Amino acid sequence: MSDLSTTDELFFNRAGLDTARTEGLVNDALRDADDGELYLEYCQAESVTFDDGRVRNASFDTMQGFGLRAIAGDATGYSHSAELTEAAIKRAADTVRAVQAGHSGTLADGPSGTNQSLYADENPLGQMDFGAKVKMLTEIDAYARARDPRVRQVTASIAGEWQAVQIIRPGGFRVADIRPLVRLNVSVVVGEGDRMESGGHGVGGRTSYEAFVQPDAWQAQTDEALRQAVVNLESVAAPAGETTVVLGPGWPGVLLHEAVGHGLEGDFNRKKTSAFAGLMGERVASPGVTIVDDGTISDRRGSISIDDEGTASSRTVLIEDGILVGYMQDRMNARLMGVDATGNGRRQSFGHAPMPRMTNTYMLSGDKEPAEILASVKNGLYAVNFGGGQVDITSGKFVFSCTEAYMVENGKIGAPVKGATLIGNGPDAMTRVGMIGNDLALDPGVGTCGKDGQSVPVGVGQPTMRIDGLTVGGTAA
Numbered sequence: 001m002s003d004l005s006t007t008d009e010l011f012f013n014r015a016g017l018d019t020a021r022t023e024g025l026v027n028d029a030l031r032d033a034d035d036g037e038l039y040l041e042y043c044q045a046e047s048v049t050f051d052d053g054r055v056r057n058a059s060f061d062t063m064q065g066f067g068l069r070a071i072a073g074d075a076t077g078y079s080h081s082a083e084l085t086e087a088a089i090k091r092a093a094d095t096v097r098a099v100q101a102g103h104s105g106t107l108a109d110g111p112s113g114t115n116q117s118l119y120a121d122e123n124p125l126g127q128m129d130f131g132a133k134v135k136m137l138t139e140i141d142a143y144a145r146a147r148d149p150r151v152r153q154v155t156a157s158i159a160g161e162w163q164a165v166q167i168i169r170p171g172g173f174r175v176a177d178i179r180p181l182v183r184l185n186v187s188v189v190v191g192e193g194d195r196m197e198s199g200g201h202g203v204g205g206r207t208s209y210e211a212f213v214q215p216d217a218w219q220a221q222t223d224e225a226l227r228q229a230v231v232n233l234e235s236v237a238a239p240a241g242e243t244t245v246v247l248g249p250g251w252p253g254v255l256l257h258e259a260v261g262h263g264l265e266g267d268f269n270r271k272k273t274s275a276f277a278g279l280m281g282e283r284v285a286s287p288g289v290t291i292v293d294d295g296t297i298s299d300r301r302g303s304i305s306i307d308d309e310g311t312a313s314s315r316t317v318l319i320e321d322g323i324l325v326g327y328m329q330d331r332m333n334a335r336l337m338g339v340d341a342t343g344n345g346r347r348q349s350f351g352h353a354p355m356p357r358m359t360n361t362y363m364l365s366g367d368k369e370p371a372e373i374l375a376s377v378k379n380g381l382y383a384v385n386f387g388g389g390q391v392d393i394t395s396g397k398f399v400f401s402c403t404e405a406y407m408v409e410n411g412k413i414g415a416p417v418k419g420a421t422l423i424g425n426g427p428d429a430m431t432r433v434g435m436i437g438n439d440l441a442l443d444p445g446v447g448t449c450g451k452d453g454q455s456v457p458v459g460v461g462q463p464t465m466r467i468d469g470l471t472v473g474g475t476a477a
Contacts, residue, residue, distance in 0.1 A: 003121060003176040003305075007166040010042045015064070015084040022089065027170045029068060029093035034105035035331055036070040036096070037309060038089070038168040041350040044125055047159035050137035056155075058130070065350040070096035071332050072103040078353040108335055110173040114312035118298050118305045119206035121178035123162040127209050133158055136213055144188050144222050148230065152196060153189040156222075158182075160209065167310040175310045181205075181301065181457060183446060184212045186221045190229040197235070197418075199228025199404075204445035207299045228385065228404055231416045238405065238420035238474035244380035244434075245422060245470040246373055246408065250441035251385060253460035256291060257361050257449070258391040259398040259426030264293075264318045264326075265344070265356040266333035268393050275396035275427050276324060285322040285430035288366050292317050293328050295343055295359030301445040302360040302459035309345035309354055316342045318361075319430070330356045348454040358449060362461030366436025370464040373435045375411035381420060381472055382406045382413055396426040399473075419475035429467055437464030 012019050022038070030036045042064040049057040067080040068089065077099030079092035128136075140156040159182065166176040183204030189196055201224040203212050211217065247255065268274035276284060285291075295304050295313030304313045309331050318326050329337070330345030333356055346357035374382065382405060389400035400422045407414035442461035449458040 003178045004166070004174065006121065006178060007040070007164050007176040010164055011040045011084065011166055017084065017086060021086060023168060023172055025086070025089050025093060026168050029096055030070050030107065030170050032100040032104055033070040033072055033107060035108045035335065039067040039069070039308060039350055040166045040168070041065060041163065043161065043163040043349070044123070045161040046125055047157060048130070048133045048137065049155065049157040050134065050141060051155045052153055053141060055134060067350040067353065068092040068096055069353055070099055072100045072105055074332070074336055075099045076332070076353055080351045107170055108331065110169050110171070111175070111309065111311040111341070113175070114306060116296070116305050116312060118296060118303045119180060120208070122180065122208060124160045124180050124182050124208045125162055128213065136218065140186060140218055140222055143219060144226055147223070147226055148190065150190040150192055150233070151188060151226070152191040155187040157185045158209070165308065167308070169310065173310070175306055177305050179206060179304070180208065182207060182209050182212065184218060184221060185446070186225040188222070188225045188229045190226070190233050192233055195233065197229055197232035199225045199230070199232060201225040201228065202444060202446040205299045205301050206303060231404060232418060235416040235418035237476040238417035238472065239476045240472060240474035242469055242471050244377050245467045245472065246377060246380060246382045247462065247465045247467065248382065248384040249437065249439045249464050250461060251443040252383060253362050253443065253462035254386050254389065254447065255398070255400055255422065256363055256462055257358060257458065257460045258389050258400070259396065259424070259429060260291060261293070261358050261361045262391060262393055262451070263396060263426060264328060265358070266327045266329040266337065267356050269327050270333050270337050273394050275394065279324050282324055283322050284324045284427055285319050286433040287322045288436050289319055289322050289430055289433050290317065290364040291319040291361065292364065293344065293358055293361045297360055300360050300442065300459050301447060301457045302358070304343070304346070304359060307343045307345045307354070308347045311341045311343040311345060313343035313359060328356050328358060330354055346456050348456060352454050355452065357451060357456055358458050360442065360459035360461070362440070362442060363436070363463065363465065365438045365440040365463045368435045368437050370437045370439050373437055373464050373466050374408060374413065376435060376466065377408045378410060380408045381417070382408050383420070383422065391426065396428070397424070398426055399423050417474070421473040423471040423473055429470060432468045432470065433465060434468045435466040439463045
């Protein structure tokens with residue numbers, strides 16, 4: 001069954017909406033608008049958390065609703081409701097027409113059609129019953145404790161989602177997408193004497209549970225969480241100061257996501273509030289630095305067959321060999337900037353209007369062996385995993401906490417350190433990239449991005465990379 005016929009069953013056959021009458025309501029609501037759409041959503045989500053030897057939390061939620069948007073110039077009228085009825089859509093139409101008062105727009109052309117499908121539409125929530133989930137989480141707890149007598153606490157969780165969306169535009173344009181999403185996380189606390197440290201690891205993607213619930217899969221995640229915890233148990237206080245920093249491959253790409261990615265979203269650049277505003281075609285990074293946003297990678301957490309405006313996702317080159325060549329665009333900001341939408345119009349749910357958001361954002365490989373990069377560092381820091389971070393879009397300044405990092409002395413990895421934070425300016429840091437590895441890796445599928453109160457699943461990635469002269473905040477006296 002196609003995504004469109006599946007969503008027709010949900011929104012029209014079951015909910016009782018009439019296709020022709022709904023299309024007529026959309027046509028009428030947006031008759032003087034420059035752009036807009038009706039967004040229909042149905043979503044099921046579940047999660048089970050096993051903590052300290054027992055089920056701590058279990059949930060199952062179903063939600064459905066619509067969001068109706070009208071755009072006039074750079075103004076947006078948005079109304080949403082969990083009531084999927086013709087009367088509710090009519091009320092929403094009355095609301096969004098207010099933004100069109102005195103405005104006579106020419107409706108923008110709709111997105112080009114697409115037949116790409118980047119993930120299976122099977123609902124993962126029906127693949128494991130509650131008892132099987134609890135059994136697996138119990139086994140994870142027992143496995144971790146058996147691996148090391150220093151384990152004090154184990155927290156494991158499994159979560160899944162099945163989201164069906166349909167976008168309706170004036171003129172009868174309809175497109176749909178069905179998006180599965182699963183995730184498995186393991187966190188371990190180890191202790192020795194009075195000292196306790198933690199480590200965590202997770203995996204996920206737009207696929208079924210099957211890839212992650214086999215014993216060899218969850219054991220690997222548990223082993224990694226335990227390894228990180230043990231490393232942290234042996235860590236020493238991180239020194240502070242300006243130094244050379246080597247970022248490991250994969251998840252450390254979250255630094256690129258925050259320090260560079262957000263600054264390359266179309267809305268910030270149209271409003272000239274980004275540190276990258278007005279720099280199109282100019283050098284913003286070292287030669288060899290190429291960063292892309294790619295929503296077309298099969299089964300990845302950040303991938304989308306279409307965005308939440310109906311535009312097919314794409315692979316957008318943002319920085320090419322150090323030169324700024326592109327921004328991530330939704331339809332409104334693309335139209336106002338006179339460029340094409342890139343399939344980056346995303347929203348958390350029907351209760352939110354879309355905005356430019358990242359999908360899978362990563363740096364391409366260079367030509368250096370990772371060992372060669374480490375050998376080039378006399379004294380520095382090797383950062384392998386990160387926790388929280390934040391960035392100021394206007395200035396580009398960022399702060400990131402390292403959850404796993406090591407001293408580098410005379411080209412050799414030394415003692416693990418605790419309490420290291422990376423402090424810098426995104427555009428400036430990119431000009432300090434000295435070496436780029438040939439080992440590009442994507443994160444394991446756990447990223448979530450927040451912007452303006454909305455959260456969406458994303459992916460990050462990068463190869464091993466050396467940044468010269470980055471400030472490290474530490475805790476060593």
